[in-house]
Amino acid sequence: MKYQTQIDHKTYQIEIEDTGALSIDGQAIAADLLQVGPLGLYSLLMDNASVELVVEETQQGYRVTLGSRTFDVRVADERELRLSGGRAALAAPTGVMTIKAPIPGLVVRVLVRAGEEIVEKQPLVILEAMKMENELRAPRSGVITAVNIKPGESVEQGAALLVLE
């Protein structure tokens, strides 16, 4: 079975055969994965290198924490890849996207205007919470179609701040 996995913008081709043999980007590796704790704690032996990691299932795929870093991994299998007609099944999300407040806070500055074209990681809004100013950045490139907030306004967690298309 072939899988395509994606982390941020990087994709890996992984093949797992019926025998359990595994390869990544054509390179064969010996991997043994066992759950060792109740809350998604796994022990991985990869070519005898011992790694402990935590895996949570998310809506988009898997959230893997190892070495105290967290990776959001999306996985598509052969069938999903076929259905997408050979195009990358894991392309960055497109379409209308609402940018929500990840934390409750005070809007200090709004750095974009409706109609403005923005690029990924561009700062959009400065939110003040717990005495600190926090910069919200664009999750992807696109055009801002709506700005629902003004400086000086308090917002709850999850409030729709901007709409990106």
Place this chain on the structure above:
Amino acid sequence: MFKKVLVANRGEIAVRIIRACQERGIRTVAVFSDADRTALHVRYADEAYHIGPPAARESYLRGDKLIDVARQAGADAIHPGYGFLAENAGFAAAVRDADIAFIGPSPEAIEAMGDKITARERVTQAGVPLVPGTPRHLRDADLAAAAAQLGYPILVKASAGGGGKGMRTVADPADLESGLAAARREALAAFGDDSVYLEKAIEAARHVEIQILADRHGHCIHLGERECSIQRRHQKLVEECPSVAVDAALREQMGAVAVAAAQAVNYESAGTIEFLLDKNGQFYFLEMNTRLQVEHPVTELVTGVDIVKEMIRIADGRQLRIRQEDVHMKGWAIECRITAEDPENNFMPASGKIVALREPTGPGIRVESGIYEGFEVSLFYDPMIAKLIAYGETRAEAILRMRRALKEYRIAGLKTSIPFHMALMDSPRFQWGQFDTRFLESHTAPPLAAAQEHERLAAIVAAMLHHERGLRNIAISHGVEGEQGQSTWRRSALLTGMRALL
């Protein structure tokens, strides 16, 4: 000695104080908001009382409720911890008026040190050096003249200020006018008062503070210094004891000045005098924190003094057990503040459930934590969820132990500052002790540890689990179910065999 102490705080510091009380055989009373019913401090204390909704101003900041609970529970003392009401002179006075002991300084000392101007006046009289600066409420023309006399670069600060608001560095006389205008604007918006003053900017300064202990019988000692220069926007991230920049002679000098500053306000209990230390060994008084500090454990490890227990003894009216000549510093300790913040996204506060947790242990490691597996980290309170402290014979050993412990630390469910600390411990400049308070600005966050290999592993694991899930779905639809709790990955060969038949 006190029979029962109410801990007017939450999180790791409440746990720390409860532990000190228990070691002294004192019963403990915890208080909790709706968000903290299952928090560790509630579970470790002998008694716990609900004090209101999650928002701090309706719970942990309600001095009246806290005093009511103390009366109801029959507590004879209150320890405020840090933050919340710890430096609120009104609360300390109300506790005293309720005939309950306040484990901390007197309301008068809190008030004198809480007001920057009064604090500066009081300590100058005791011979404590201040950063050269101007009085407040001067007009721009007078400020310009004063700036020329002080010498550039200078710092423009808001009179009513705090937290870096209304603060500007001006390096060139030509920029003074616009700098003053901007600072006044910010100060007016933030504090409703546009008055500013000037201070000489101390370049390449370190933030070094002295821990002091004072009883009410006129004894005051210091427990050496802490180095707290690793800061982000004036928030400390890493502290150590001792400091690479302080030798025995300078320690003695700074210690004596710190003791003089504390005595200037008849200080009692544990307290900290913060200094700026420049590269020539000149130091200047910044402020006094009239409470227990977050970073007190590094001093405890190096001096062997349990500061929280000393605070309790002092509040009970006892004399200090130790004299200055009994204080010996041995080894090196480093503390990393573990916060629920995403270091890869500008330290954005993170919230969520801790789905997996394993804290490091082993030689030289101390963990002060307020979390457990299943704990919900909310955005109502400070993002610091734990402190990791490493002790070693030398600074190098402490760093190596910290690295090892950070690697052992498992927190899953939300982002934490652990990757930042790992990168910092690997940074050669940090390892060589070559840093000042602008280290993180000038080095725009040390590059986070190379994650290439980890990313590859994450990709493999996700694919393996996805594969397994696919097989499991097939197996379940055919009545073959795995034993509960056991990974089905091992059986995948068997299952794939079956799948081939489909």
